[in-house]
Amino acid sequence: MTDWEKNVCEASYYLGGFKDHVVSCGEIVIKGFVNAELIIGRDVVILGGGKITLLAGENCFLMPVKNPLLVENAYCMNLVSIGGRGHVWISELNTRKAYLFKTHVQVLNTEEAWLSRLANVKTVSKALKIVFASPHAYIEKLIPEEVNTVYTYKPYQGLSSVEGKEELG
Numbered sequence: 001m002t003d004w005e006k007n008v009c010e011a012s013y014y015l016g017g018f019k020d021h022v023v024s025c026g027e028i029v030i031k032g033f034v035n036a037e038l039i040i041g042r043d044v045v046i047l048g049g050g051k052i053t054l055l056a057g058e059n060c061f062l063m064p065v066k067n068p069l070l071v072e073n074a075y076c077m078n079l080v081s082i083g084g085r086g087h088v089w090i091s092e093l094n095t096r097k098a099y100l101f102k103t104h105v106q107v108l109n110t111e112e113a114w115l116s117r118l119a120n121v122k123t124v125s126k127a128l129k130i131v132f133a134s135p136h137a138y139i140e141k142l143i144p145e146e147v148n149t150v151y152t153y154k155p156y157q158g159l160s161s162v163e164g165k166e167e168l169g
Contacts, residue, residue, distance in 0.1 A: 012041075017048060028057075033067070044076070049086045062088050062103075083118070100137075115139075 012025040017032030028041040034050035044057040049067025060076035062069055064086035071090045079095045081088045083102025094109045100119035109126040115137035123141045124130070129148040130139070 017050075034069070064088060087118070 009025040011027040012023060012029070014023075014028075014030045014034075015032065017034060018030045019033070019035045021036065022038045022040075023036060024038070024040040026041060027043045028039060029045045029047075030039075031047045033048055034046055034052060036051075037053045038056075039046075039052055039054070040056045042057060043059045044055065045061045046052075046069065047063050047065060049064040049069050051070045052072070054073045054075075055071050056075040058077045060074065060079045062071070062079070062081045063084065065084050066086055068086040069083075069088045071088070073092050073094075074090050075094045076098075077096050079093065079098045081090070081098070081100050081103040088100075088103040090103065090105045092107045092109075093105050095113075096110065097112045098108075098110050099114040099116065100121075101116040102118045104119075105121045106123065108121045108124045110124075111127070112129040112131070113121075113124075113127060114131045114133055115121070117134040117136045119134075119137040121139045123143065124139055124147070125143050127142075127144055127147050129150065131150045131152060133152045135153060
């Protein structure tokens, strides 16, 4: 076992928030306000608002409760981002799979992304599959030419169904 492996912690829990430059651990749970330059962990759970410069992990779960959560760069294999009253704002997101709800992303690089209510992406620079789980999600600019797009909701059929019911009544 090397010196580096001895210094890696297994789990860190911050229940009153976190304000420091770096946290690196196997499992990280932060509840409350967060202000960090670098957060690295296998499993990262953040339940609160604040600012993170670089977030990296295998499984990341972001859920601000009252205040927004601002993330400059996120490198997560799997990311679940569920905004509440405070939305999640990510400048650059690199992930294999992402589920976004009340989340705003500037640049997205992914294999598969699920966009739910009030999720928007300014630029998708790489994607294989994008699933729209709500009509209230959008993408401004899509760079890849071939992307598998799936809609899991039924789009509004138009006024013809309403007009037909009025004629019958």
